[in-house]
Amino acid sequence: MKNKIIFFMFFLCISSIVVAQSFVVQYTYSKHIMRDSTKIISQNTFLNIEENHSTFFSEAPYLADSIIASDQKLGKKVNFKALPGDILGCYIHKNLSSKEIIYYSDEFDEHEFKYSENPKFNWKINKKSKEILGYKVYLATTTYAGRDYEAYFTPEIPLQDGPYKFFGLPGLILEIFDKKNDHHFLATGISKEKKISINDPITKKKFIETSKPKFMEMRKSHAEAPLKRIIEMMHTHQIYEKKDANGNIVDMRKVLGETQKKMIEEYKKENKIEL
Incomplete structure (x- = not known):
């Protein structure tokens, strides 16, 4: 019991540290395309952290824009079917101070939408540990949006952030996946110098503000x-x-x-x- 108290006091102390640094974390995002399917697709995604703000996004829109610009410069006809598809389908901005998330979606053909959310992650930290990218990481579990998740975070980088919408652990999340392993994020690189700006993809589009319940209803109606x-x-x-x-x-x-x-x-x- 005493060891358990010391273990959690260690993380409590770490979580109070504020690190005013910029990081870019690259994750491989893998997902099963269809339910109960063995076919998996993967894509590079990035978490751009600057002080108390971060943005999570896929590299696919950048690759597509680069290919289009190159083809147009060469006078070539753009083969839109050959462009990389964005399996993430969103940009996610986090305010780590207010715990607010803004979700920017471009999954619908006619309009782009955005909504804000303050998700509550009831993390349970476990003593189980391993190494990722040379960092010692610890297991934590939570439930969110109908899925049970296992996450591995490192107190060696005391930033309470992670891929997709996940945050709130006393260290950067380097791996997280649901228990069916339908969706899996794994850190493959961390940079303290290189910064990636995603202002253009967001500011170039006019996002219609809505609420998450209304957005989910639109998604349901579109599917029907x-x-x-x-x-x-x-x-x-x-x-x-x-x-x-x-x-x-x-x-x-x-x-x-x-x-x-x-x-x-x-x-x-x-x-x-x-x-």
């Missing part, structure tokens, strides 16, 4: 009728038929109906990080 707006436009303009490349008449009602049905089935299987 992903082509709703297109179908409405078809009826508004009464464009029910068109010719294909061979000059054959195509029934747009049938095509859109079948396409939407397939999309709905795919959305049902989609493995979102928040349930």
Whole structure:
């Protein structure tokens, strides 16, 4: 019992330390694309920490912008289908002082949305430890948005931050995954000098402010009728038929109906990080 008290007092002391440094942490984000699927996709993501603020984002939009700019400069036609897809689909800004998170989403085709949130992580710290990138890390567990998580944090970097929305441990989170391992973040590099600015991707777009419950309802409605707006436009303009490349008449009602049905089935299987 005495050892346990000393163990937790150690972390309590560490958590009171304020480190006014800038860090960029690179994580590999791996996820199972569909529920109960063995297929995994991975992507590089970054946590940009500056004093009491941080931003978490994927490298995919930057790679896509770079490819587009290069192709346009060379006068080449941009192959949008070949551009890297963003499996994260958001930018996350944290105010570590106020514990407020702003979630910027670009997952919808027509509009971008943002909402603020003050999540409460009920962390339980365990004595179990291992090493990641040469740092000694300790196990902590929590539950968030329908998933049970295991996280490994290091008091050697006393920044109460981590990938995605996670924060609040007495040290930087270097690894976190849900118990099904559907979503897994693992730190692969830490830099104290290199800074990455993500102001442009956020300021270039006009995000519509909403609440998280409304955003989740929009996501649910979109999954139930992903082509709703297109179908409405078809009826508004009464464009029910068109010719294909061979000059054959195509029934747009049938095509859109079948396409939407397939999309709905795919959305049902989609493995979102928040349930």
